[in-house]
Amino acid sequence: MGPERRVIVGVDVGTTAVRAAAFALDGTARHIATREYPLLEPVPGWRVQEPDVLVAATLAATSACVAGTAGAEVVALALSSARYGLIGLDAAMNPVTPLLTRRDARSADAARALRLSGQSRELHRLTGTPVHPMNPLCKLLWFARHEPYLCTATRWWIGLKDFVVHRLTGMLVSELSSASGTGMFDVHRRGWSSAVLDLAGVSESQLPPVLPTTAVLRLSAAAGRAVGLPSGTPVVVGAGDGPLGSLGAAAIDRTVGGLTLGATGALRTVVAAPLVDPAETFSCGALTDDAWVVRGAVSNGGNVVRWAGRALGDDCAAPALLDLAERIAPGSDGLVMLPYLLADDALAGGWSPPGAFLGLRSEHSRGHLVRAAVEGVCLQLGGVRDRLAELTPVGSVRLTGGAFRSPLWREVMAAVLDCPVQVARTADEVTLGAAALGLFAIGHACDLSDAVTQLDPGVAGTEPVAVDPTLATAYRGLRTRLPALITVAGHLSELLDEAAGAGLSARVRP
Known part of the structure; x- marks a missing residue:
């Protein structure tokens, strides 16, 4: 059977949907299937999902993808998932x-306590992961304090990918990429850290063994029936969605940054060995044993435009709002937005002030507010790039993600970065990255770059974005003032909190 009749399927289990994409080995075709699932918030701030619902969606999307390949031979499944999740299992492997x-x-609160105690610095040095509420380490500390009886009933603590792999293959294992994002894995020794496990109150026997991201397992008979593939089909354990997104965007040269912007955003670059940020801002996680992804994330990206559609009336769709913003002059006529609708990962210490519009006047319209939001996000990402450049050189940036379909997002981002910028042509960088890692793992490509171009010959082709020098100069000036504006907003927030507390005390005083 020729390569045109052979495919590899990349499966990405994300935060709100699973996406399965079959890539022909000769790069001529792909077929995609998706299944969505809810993100639940049973208590404000708790964002959870039912593990078995995610597995059912994974099987359904993979089955639909396989069925759409018109009888082609599937040489392997290769997996990706969102990192930083945590699931407790009993001895029977049930959640x-x-x-x-x-x-x-x-x-x-657990993350804040680790920072205040000074322990966060050593934890970051060991694990490459900043102390943050998203980390499984901090989640385990919460369980130890609030659910001690549940802890005694838990035989295994695992991640999302680990659970999916178990349901597909019957093997309970983790892999280097997911493990390196837990906050409990010593990235220098490449093993679970006994000191951090003692802090978390778990033993190494409660955690799965860690395999290379290129490890190949076999599809179980039951999973094979569910997805329409033979028992024993190779399953490549794969990596986390962030590192695989860098691979799928062909941004794995250490001088190239991959900037992804959807609802949230992240800037990544690839280095040969773990690189720890002394400022505790960036994380460093594995793609393979000798390719590590340094990442700075922002929680506020394209979501600020969706927020504007809800908050500014009429519930306008993002394209209509961006059309209004394009008519506004750069700089939004003096209006600045600090786009911290959610507490932001990319600020030192994991702290950010509440979001704010500064310089608001009666002449400012809805278009001004939206343009200021776009500019605020791009300025924030420009600051991430500045801090990343202090760790490793980033000479050019590739843009990926749905937001960059908008000319306004592209124009502003390129001017803020003020370096060679291209828009990657692929729209499926994570599933492409998973499939490429899988192709390399099963020996069908000589290296990762070869694997990506084999599956998508046009992936290296990019659309350059022209940088307007006048615009770049204007944004450079605004970036220099941004730290002071953030500090001012923080002080104002503290004063408002104090005033609100005083007002509440006055109202309840007998």
Whole structure:
């Protein structure tokens, strides 16, 4: 059977949907299937999902994808998933907790305590992961304090990918990429850290063994029946969605940054060995044993435009709002937005002030507010790039993600970065990255770059974005003032909190 009749399927289990994409080995075709599932918030700040619902969606999407390949031979499944999730299992491998997603913030107090105690610096040095509520380490500290009886009933603590792999293959294992995002894995020794496990109150025997991301397992008979594939089909354990997104965007040269912007955003670059940020801002996680992804994330991206559609009336769709914003002059006539609708990952210490519009006047319209939101996000990402450049050189940036379909997002982002910028042409960088890692793992490509171009020959082709020098100069000036504006907003927030507390005390005083 020729390569045109052979495909590899990349499966990405994300935060709100699973996406399965079959890529022909000769790069001529792909077929995609998706299944969505809810993100639940049973308590404010808790963001969870039912593990078995995610597995059912994974099987359904994979089955639909396989059925759409018109009888082609599937040489392997290769997996990707969102990182930082945590699931507790009993001895029978049944969930005793929901999946605590990376957006679950219940452990904010635990993260804050580690920072205040000074322990966060050593934890970051060991694990490459900043202390943050998203980390499984902090989630385990929350369980130890608030659910001690559940802890005694939990035989295994695992991640989302680990659970999916178990349901597909019957093997309970983790892999280097997911393990390196837990906050409990010593990235220098490449093993679970006994000191951090003692802090978390778990033993190494409660955690799965860690395999290379290129490890190949076999599809079980039951999973094979569910997805329409033979028992024993190779299953490549794969990596986390962030590192695989860098691979799928062909941004794995250490001088190239991959900037992804959807609802949230992240800037990544690839280095040969773990690189720890002394400022505790960036994380460093594995793609393979000798390719590590340094990442700075922002919680506020394209979601600020969706927020504007809800908050500014008429519930306008993002394209209509961006059309209004394009008519506004750069700089939004003096209006600045600090786009911190959600507490932001990319600020030192994991702290950010509440979001704010500064310089608001009666002449400012809805278009001004939206343009200021776009500019605020791009300025924030420009600051991430500045801090990343202090760790490793980033000479050019590739843009990926749905937001960059908008000319306004592209224009503003390129001017803020003020370096060679291209828009990657692929729209499926994570599933492409998973499939490419899988192709390399089963020996069908000589290296990762070869694997990506084999599956998508046009992936290296990019659309350059022209940088307006006048615009770049204007945004450079605004970026220099941004730290002071953030500090001012923080002080104002503290004063408002104090005033609100005083007002409440006056109202309840007998």
